[in-house]
Amino acid sequence: MMAVYWKENTTWHLVADVERLRTHLGIEKWVVFGGSWGSALGLAYSESHPDRVKGIIIRGIYTISRRENMWIKQAGANTVFPDYWEDYVSVIPEGERGDLLSAYHRRMTGDDAEEKLLCIRAWNRWEDILSQLVADEEEIEARRQKSDVADLEHAVTACHYFIHGGWLRSDTQLLDDVVKIRHLPGIIIQGRYDIICPMRTAWALHKRWPEADFHIVPDGGHTSREPGVGQKLLEAAEKFKTL
Numbered sequence: 001m002m003a004v005y006w007k008e009n010t011t012w013h014l015v016a017d018v019e020r021l022r023t024h025l026g027i028e029k030w031v032v033f034g035g036s037w038g039s040a041l042g043l044a045y046s047e048s049h050p051d052r053v054k055g056i057i058i059r060g061i062y063t064i065s066r067r068e069n070m071w072i073k074q075a076g077a078n079t080v081f082p083d084y085w086e087d088y089v090s091v092i093p094e095g096e097r098g099d100l101l102s103a104y105h106r107r108m109t110g111d112d113a114e115e116k117l118l119c120i121r122a123w124n125r126w127e128d129i130l131s132q133l134v135a136d137e138e139e140i141e142a143r144r145q146k147s148d149v150a151d152l153e154h155a156v157t158a159c160h161y162f163i164h165g166g167w168l169r170s171d172t173q174l175l176d177d178v179v180k181i182r183h184l185p186g187i188i189i190q191g192r193y194d195i196i197c198p199m200r201t202a203w204a205l206h207k208r209w210p211e212a213d214f215h216i217v218p219d220g221g222h223t224s225r226e227p228g229v230g231q232k233l234l235e236a237a238e239k240f241k242t243l
Contacts, residue, residue, distance in 0.1 A: 091115075131221070
């Protein structure tokens with residue numbers, strides 16, 4: 001059953017689900033809104049169905065490239081958070097740390113329940129730390145202690161997508177296909193200090209899509225809960241409500 005679930009869980013299955021939902025709801029065109037992974041899915045959907053999109057609002061830009069995935073999970077973000085990185089890699093034997101994604105995936109989909117829990121807690125804590133400009137360690141620790149089946153599904157699904165590169169035809173597919181949506185109104189919002197989705201990806205998207213409004217939040221990290229990022233999202237939604 002697990003194998004069937006993963007086989008039918010790809011970026012393009014999700015794009016089809018979004019379009020199926022639009023049809024079911026009887027919506028002719030809509031505004032696409034997403035952040036982080038949602039920005040990648042938003043781009044994938046919009047580039048697949050530009051005739052069904054009125055406008056696009058995305059923040060914390062992610063394009064499912066290997067470079068982005070390696071930055072978070074193999075080498076890159078660890079240079080900013082070497083202390084927390086030690087916790088992240090500690091659950092993997094030294095001999096397997098050359099490919100942390102595969103090592104985590106084996107354990108989180110394996111049969112050892114204790115090892116699964118250990119790995120999802122380390123995986124989620126690392127992501128939680130990177131997500132906040134100033135980490136709330138008490139909140140993060142509380143979440144770590146409560147890790148359960150839902151957290152396992154989140155971690156395994158994310159790892160599954162990383163390993164398969166989102167099933168894109170190339171690392172740059174979402175950027176290459178921006179030509180299909182350049183005629184649409186767009187707003188791109190990016191925290192300057194976003195560690196999960198570094199600004200270089202948002203900048204690359206901006207260069208490919210100069211017609212879209214581009215906002216850098218100077219004191220922003222990754223989450224939409226940060227004041228500067230949240231405010232820009234509200235302003236974007238207000239601007240597009242009359243499209």
